[in-house]
Amino acid sequence: xxxTYVEVKREDCQKYANCEQxxxxxxxxxxxxxxxxETYELKAAVLMQMRFDGHVGFPGGxxxxxxEPIHGLIREMDEEINFLPQKDEVNEIxxxxxxxxxxxxxxxxxxxxxxxxxxxxxxxxKALEAHDYGGxxxxxxxxxxxxxxxxxxxxxxxxxxxFIGNACQELKAGLLHAAILSxxxxxxxxxxxxxxxxxx
Amino acid sequence: xxxTYVEVKREDCQKYANCEQxxxxxxxxxxxxxxxxETYELKAAVLMQMRFDGHVGFPGGxxxxxxEPIHGLIREMDEEINFLPQKDEVNEIxxxxxxxxxxxxxxxxxxxxxxxxxxxxxxxxKALEAHDYGGxxxxxxxxxxxxxxxxxxxxxxxxxxxFIGNACQELKAGLLHAAILSxxxxxxxxxxxxxxxxxx
Numbered sequence: 088x089x090x091t092y093v094e095v096k097r098e099d100c101q102k103y104a105n106c107e108q109x110x111x112x113x114x115x116x117x118x119x120x121x122x123x124x125e126t127y128e129l130k131a132a133v134l135m136q137m138r139f140d141g142h143v144g145f146p147g148g149x150x151x152x153x154x155e156p157i158h159g160l161i162r163e164m165d166e167e168i169n170f171l172p173q174k175d176e177v178n179e180i181x182x183x184x185x186x187x188x189x190x191x192x193x194x195x196x197x198x199x200x201x202x203x204x205x206x207x208x209x210x211x212x213k214a215l216e217a218h219d220y221g222g223x224x225x226x227x228x229x230x231x232x233x234x235x236x237x238x239x240x241x242x243x244x245x246x247x248x249x250f251i252g253n254a255c256q257e258l259k260a261g262l263l264h265a266a267i268l269s270x271x272x273x274x275x276x277x278x279x280x281x282x283x284x285x286x287x
Numbered sequence: 288x289x290x291t292y293v294e295v296k297r298e299d300c301q302k303y304a305n306c307e308q309x310x311x312x313x314x315x316x317x318x319x320x321x322x323x324x325e326t327y328e329l330k331a332a333v334l335m336q337m338r339f340d341g342h343v344g345f346p347g348g349x350x351x352x353x354x355e356p357i358h359g360l361i362r363e364m365d366e367e368i369n370f371l372p373q374k375d376e377v378n379e380i381x382x383x384x385x386x387x388x389x390x391x392x393x394x395x396x397x398x399x400x401x402x403x404x405x406x407x408x409x410x411x412x413k414a415l416e417a418h419d420y421g422g423x424x425x426x427x428x429x430x431x432x433x434x435x436x437x438x439x440x441x442x443x444x445x446x447x448x449x450f451i452g453n454a455c456q457e458l459k460a461g462l463l464h465a466a467i468l469s470x471x472x473x474x475x476x477x478x479x480x481x482x483x484x485x486x487x
Contacts, residue, residue: 123339123422132421137337137428139323140435141445211415211426215408219331222323226428227409228337229421235340245341248448 092186103194108195110160113261116207127233128268137225142251169217197257203211243279292386292453303394310360310396311347313461315409327433337425342451369417397457443479
């Protein structure tokens with residue numbers, strides 16, 4: 088049975104204070120009016136990464152004892168992608184959701200941070216000089232967010248990659264939170280993934 | 288039924304001269320004595336990319352009419368990752384294999400190019416300034432080449448991502464050609480992928 092992650096309300100997170108916790112962040116920049124092949128709206132540059140373990144995931148990691156989730160997240164982003172958000176830039180407004188995995192007994196916090204187009208390019212460049220580059224992080228890339236005319240390639244195909252933990256769930260929650268994709272667009276892509284996995 | 292690609296001997300490629308052709312390249316640098324977590328041998332930095340369509344693949348692309356496969360490959364590498372190999376650097380010795388897909392009627396040529404550690408870092412940096420970056424190519428990353436102690440994470444997990452065409456077959460052929468992984472190591476990783484896909 089696949090591991091499931093149950094969303095926990097922010098006010099209930101305190102109950103899990105003694106459990107293992109992790110925090111990850113979707114860094115993104117809107118790309119309005121930009122199209123691929125003059126057809127497909129790019130919508131946004133949303134950063135994800137290839138991890139040491141062969142899974143796709145977001146920058147972030149385990150929170151240390153006594154550390155606030157946001158502080159742990161900032162420490163991990165510095166190590167993994169060499170990006171130190173400005174003071175208070177990642178805050179409760181950036182919080183997308185928290186998810187409890189009862190079998191692994193870990194609470195996962197997920198944030199989304201919007202930056203400018205010039206800043207996302209700087210983040211991509213600086214990520215190559217990160218402490219963890221070539222070790223924990225094997226590379227950073229953008230997520231294709233359109234669905235191509237065949238109804239499959241693009242975002243639905245991307246969702247079929249190997250994600251770590253609930254990173255796929257977090258990606259969809261983050262895109263909805265940032266109003267980059269609608270509930271209907273995400274649901275349509277999920278339906279393509281389900282129907283293609285039944286065929287294989 | 289999954290599409291299959293049949294290896295074609297170099298001397299037989301001429302028979303397919305009038306068919307559609309494509310060429311791709313595995314750019315890599317050996318990383319001897321470098322370990323992740325002081326345990327797992329990195330072996331090499333092997334570059335792959337996240338594509339516009341959500342698949343994982345190698346730089347390269349379709350050969351134009353009248354173009355030699357190597358020349359088309361060099362043109363595509365310049366467009367996609369902003370890397371122009373030196374004259375004659377990609378040659379018949381770099382040729383790993385050619386593969387025929389009878390249903391799509393396309394012949395795929397695959398090459399491997401070894402570069403120094405400092406040059407691969409330069410290629411990674413320059414790739415962010417490529418013409419196709421953010422469009423056809425969403426990012427470049429390295430392939431994890433070790434198998435972690437659980438027997439699954441690392442290279443076997445990486446092989447479960449969504450590859451374009453026969454890029455997974457090409458990756459394995461390239462790693463064998465460059466003597467980065469042995470036939471036994473590749474076979475062991477494939478066995479993990481098969482057994483986990485039966486479970487799901």
